[in-house]
Amino acid sequence: MHIRSVSRKFAILVVIWAFAALLLGTAAQAQAQDPLPSWNDGSAKQAILDFVQATTDKASPKFVPPEARIATFDQDGTLWVSHPMYTQVVYCLERVPAVVKAKPALAKVEPFKTVLSGNREAMAKLSMKDLEKILVATLTGMTVDEFRAEVKKWLTTAKDPRWHRPYTDLTYLPMIELMQYLRANGYKTFIVTGGGQDFVRVYADKVYGIPPEQVVGTAGDTKYGYDKRGKPILTKEPKLLLNDDKAGKPEGIHLIIGRRPQAAFGNSGGDRQMLEYTGAGDGARLMMLVLHDDSKREYAYGPAEGLPNTKVGTFNQALYDEAKKKGWVIISMKNDWKKIFA
């Protein structure tokens, strides 16, 4: 009511300030309106936005209460590069020299002899049985604390041969944004990986913002005991408890999470059952399949076959057809992603 008494100059300043604030506000709003800046506009991005809108708006018939907002993500090929070899397999192969140093007799025994030779062609021909021997030798027998320290150390030095960057740098930026967007809307994000649960838990918090208790993965047994000084320890045993791949994914989800996801994201035949199980729930569900079709920026091998084809990505036509039939949303890396890496 005192506005008439202030000087004209001041009134003009007020108008300019208000106008600037309006402009700034609009800009901030525009930015807030795009929570997925690395995604190109298109059906994949729109499906995500629609799903979040429908499940978080209390007035929506598809509203999902916050406690039921569970989203599960496969890791290899869905959240980071897994081609031409799963990172954890690289880890196991690179751990072999240390294992042989501790047990020199292994140097003359297959498959360790071949791995030590460094002959990549010979290594590529190792059988699943050989690979299993390497996994058992490099992933079990130590305490869980020792294993964590070994993986942590390896991750700081190991580099992807194509990009010459640490493996943990090769996560897909659009998927990181997607996880952040879901979390900002009350979703609890879980990794559900065929990879080792203990392996992924080492870096998941730092790399994906996902704490250890939200990582479900292939898990071996552990054995409680005491070290020489009587201190309680857990030792990693060569006994498989959960093979978190294919049918093992919904089984693992039930074991560790205990409820059906509202949204699930995968890329390979190993993710089929997780996507089916998610889609079989009531109400709004979002199932998405990352399609590797970008030979220039990453790789082009389609939705992957999944294990046991650990080395070469091969197109999985049946999975692609099921996705189309069931209304799962295909994410084309080439067309849907503006940027692939950070």
Added chain:
Amino acid sequence: MHIRSVSRKFAILVVIWAFAALLLGTAAQAQAQDPLPSWNDGSAKQAILDFVQATTDKASPKFVPPEARIATFDQDGTLWVSHPMYTQVVYCLERVPAVVKAKPALAKVEPFKTVLSGNREAMAKLSMKDLEKILVATLTGMTVDEFRAEVKKWLTTAKDPRWHRPYTDLTYLPMIELMQYLRANGYKTFIVTGGGQDFVRVYADKVYGIPPEQVVGTAGDTKYGYDKRGKPILTKEPKLLLNDDKAGKPEGIHLIIGRRPQAAFGNSGGDRQMLEYTGAGDGARLMMLVLHDDSKREYAYGPAEGLPNTKVGTFNQALYDEAKKKGWVIISMKNDWKKIFA
């Protein structure tokens, strides 16, 4: 600056209002200062307050970052009454008639014949092997959704024979307050129970404020498949994956949570390894043992033996001695708890 121009009456009102607000504020603060109103002052309550203060104050040398604030609770005898029989065992026994109705041939086979007779003395004499047969018949063979519905329904009608109240009413109020207090201070609370993971997950959210994914328990395998209409289902299999008792507790914690708890609460021999494992970590750790010493308001049988003594609580002297030796805090139900039930 206009205060001098208002009437004297109004000024008095303002003073009274301010004084009232001050009083109310102080009262509210006093209440806020006691987050554990059902606990008597004493060493147990003080140990909890000191632990939370030390681990949440950034200036404290014992500060624990929020993501590492994990607290694990045994259920039976720690969070609710488990005497004279574990609630889940009661559930299994009371499910027998329905199981026999579906498979009439079982009526003439032991141990089902004895359970159907209703002869409590005979039932008390059933062996562990008999009990296992009952558990398999009542806890497996159905889908996880069917099982959840059955347990949910049972909980609404079943009543404890002594208090004539639903079992879910017989939780210990001081422990509920403790969980709330820890959560208010950034702790993630988990149940780590020898009981069935799927069973406890049915009511844990409603009863304890703990979501399914934060319940670790004894778990059987599930099998992914499809029903007649092709809908994906998970069926409960008679194969034990995790025996979440004794050494199985730290192993289960590693499998489902993936990190060492900062605080752990138990009452029986089944919790010993969980408490030891928690105590073996660095920095501030809190280990507490509920002592059943209140024959009037609940039961007096000391720290319990744990399984397989499912029916009769017997004092576990070795556990009590270890607790004293290692500085675990004893919670005397008789002396430390003002109220036992809500």
